[in-house]
Amino acid sequence: MTYRIVVNGLDHAFLSEFGCTCGRCLWQRPLANTSVSVLGLSEGGEVAAHLLFDVGAGVVNSLTTSLRLGGHNARLDMLLLSHWHPDHVLDLNRLCETWRRRQARQGDPRDPLPTWCRSGTMDWLRRTHPYELTMLGVTPSNEYEPAGTLLPAIGLGMEGLTVTPVAVSHGTADRDPGDPARQLACSAAFVVETSRRKTLFLWDMDNQNDWIVTPSTPGHVKAKEKMAGADYVFMDCNTWEEESPAGKNTGHVSFRTVLEYTRALRLKDTSETVLLHLSGHEDGQDMPGWGWDDLRWQNEAARTWAEQGMPGAVRVPKIGDEFIL
Ligand SMILES: [Zn+2]
Ligand SMILES: [Zn+2]
Ligand SMILES: [Zn+2]
Numbered sequence: 001m002t003y004r005i006v007v008n009g010l011d012h013a014f015l016s017e018f019g020c021t022c023g024r025c026l027w028q029r030p031l032a033n034t035s036v037s038v039l040g041l042s043e044g045g046e047v048a049a050h051l052l053f054d055v056g057a058g059v060v061n062s063l064t065t066s067l068r069l070g071g072h073n074a075r076l077d078m079l080l081l082s083h084w085h086p087d088h089v090l091d092l093n094r095l096c097e098t099w100r101r102r103q104a105r106q107g108d109p110r111d112p113l114p115t116w117c118r119s120g121t122m123d124w125l126r127r128t129h130p131y132e133l134t135m136l137g138v139t140p141s142n143e144y145e146p147a148g149t150l151l152p153a154i155g156l157g158m159e160g161l162t163v164t165p166v167a168v169s170h171g172t173a174d175r176d177p178g179d180p181a182r183q184l185a186c187s188a189a190f191v192v193e194t195s196r197r198k199t200l201f202l203w204d205m206d207n208q209n210d211w212i213v214t215p216s217t218p219g220h221v222k223a224k225e226k227m228a229g230a231d232y233v234f235m236d237c238n239t240w241e242e243e244s245p246a247g248k249n250t251g252h253v254s255f256r257t258v259l260e261y262t263r264a265l266r267l268k269d270t271s272e273t274v275l276l277h278l279s280g281h282e283d284g285q286d287m288p289g290w291g292w293d294d295l296r297w298q299n300e301a302a303r304t305w306a307e308q309g310m311p312g313a314v315r316v317p318k319i320g321d322e323f324i325l
Contacts, residue, residue, distance in 0.1 A: 004324050006039060015057060032319050037052050056088050078114045082188055096113070116138070117141070120184045148219060148224075166226065169208040203277055207253055211223070228265050231272070236252050236277045241254050
């Protein structure tokens with residue numbers, strides 16, 4: 001079996017905002033979301049495995065219109081959630097409904113969809129998605145470890161593919177659903193490995209992940225080593241520079257921190273850094289990045305990447321882009 005990543009989406013992670021007149025919100029074309037499918041393909045090109053990472057706005061459209069997932073190839077083996085934030089689960093209802101109908105059409109017993117998330121995210125889903133949970137077979141991680149902790153690999157039963165979650169800091173999501181003023185770890189990044197390639201799904205994360213740059217415990221060192229030297233890094237990139245407008249942390253990193261973290265993760269000359277979660281909203285209209293479309297983001301990022309002598313390439317993906325693992 002060979003594996004590849006396919007980028008999903010329809011609307012970008014930060015939804016177009018009602019009434020906003022920036023170029024990005026008025027942009028009519030579908031945009032990549034922070035969601036990908038990892039497909040296992042047989043020698044004949046049939047889909048033999050499908051892992052779906054996050055399910056934000058429009059992700060179900062990507063699945064139902066995918067050239068690879070049509071007809072008898074329409075399978076889904078597991079849903080993996082980075083965290084509970086709405087922009088990562090907005091299509092969860094549609095996914096569960098379409099899963100239920102597909103099972104009924106095929107005369108299958110109503111097997112729940114195998115799902116993995118951190119226990120903190122499961123705590124949120126119990127409040128926000130009780131109906132959908134009746135169709136999901138969730139294996140929560142059974143931990144609330146702090147950022148910079150390597151979590152046990154997820155049991156996939158897929159030959160030649162491993163997925164290892166890493167606890168990351170994403171302050172706006174790392175909250176106790178019973179008392180949102182209280183901190184509770186909820187967010188994961190994923191390290192996806194085959195014998196040939198290593199990939200990181202680093203969404204969402206904030207600028208409190210200094211363990212990537214200066215690991216201070218044996219646990220941090222272990223997590224960083226697991227992530228270092230990746231071939232593909234899919235990364236949250238929300239603003240150009242400013243991460244705490246008016247003193248309030250956005251919960252995301254800017255392109256400046258993308259440079260800092262990816263430099264610390266020792267990319268290769270052949271690595272590709274793939275920017276997602278682009279917004280340029282939260283730091284305000286007069287800040288760089290405000291209203292940029294994907295092409296502008298890519299051009300500005302690539303120019304800075306070259307100026308700073310960063311290894312490999314940086315780009316903004318389109319829906320349907322594929323990466324061979
Ligand atoms: Zn806007
Ligand atoms: Zn988030
Ligand atoms: Zn998000």
